[in-house]
Amino acid sequence: MSAHLDPATHDPSLTAAPPAGTGITLIVTERVRHSQLEAYEAWARRLHAAQGRQPGFVGLHVLRDLSGPVAEYVTLVRFRDPASLEAWRATPAYREALTELDRFTASEVEYREAQGLEAWFDRPARLPAPPLWKNVIVGVVGVYPLIMLFATLLRPLTGEWPGWAATLATATLSTLFLNWPVLPLLSRLLRPWLYPVRRAA
Structure with missing residues (x-):
């Protein structure tokens, strides 16, 4: 599965970082008939807008x-917290969009929610998650440079703080930037x- 990012479907607000530990991601898997691809993507752009x-949208x-015989789309939609996601689900725009979805899809739509960093290891459908060590x-590759960067940048401000407070400031900023954009970028790279890819013998 290839990553596809259409700038027309994104809003400048996705540069904002969610509060550490409270972000939630709705993961939607849709299998779309090839004859409906153009109509589906136009529908998706309206929904994303x-x-x-x-x-609360991030x-x-x-x-x-x-x-495959049907196209597969996996969409990760991130909100600041579960309340923001539930508020979105209650909107007329979302409810109206759902009434059109059956026109495009070849099977039931799958929904899953994930919190924290889990969803940004955005595995392609039908593949197992990477092993824990990976x-x-x-x-570590994502957070270590952030810790070093923010420890250096904050030193003039936090140099006289207690050690625990200076560490907390560094850890908070590192976690925010790890969630977005560092970890999504690393997962793609x-x-x-x-x-x-596992090739058949």
């Missing part, structure tokens, strides 16, 4: 696989290593 105007990421390595 509406999400971009919703309070950003979205779309994975698209057109190689997730740990990606996390390292996708061949995280999800190696």
Whole structure:
């Protein structure tokens, strides 16, 4: 599955970082008939534009696989907290969009929710999650430079603070930037290593 990011579906608000530990991601898997691809993507752009105007929306990421008998789209929609996600689900725009979805899809739509960093290891459909040791390595590669950067930048401000307070400030900023954009970017750059292709013998 290849990553597909359409700038027309994104809002400038996706540069905002969610509060550490409270972000929630709705993961939607849709299998779309090839004859409906153009209509589906137009529908998706309208839906994503509406999400971009919703309070609490952080950003979205779309994975698209057109190689099978039906196209498969995995959309990760991130909100600041569960209350923001529930507020979005209650909107007329979302409810109206759902009434159109059956026109495009070839099977039941799958929904899953994930909190924290879990969803940004955005595995392609039908592939197992990477082993824990790979997730740990990606996390260290992402967070170590952030810790060093913010420890240096904050030193003039926090130099006289107690050690625990200075560490807390560094850890908070590092966690925010790890959630967005560092970890999503790393998961895409390292996708061949995280999800190696298994070739039939």
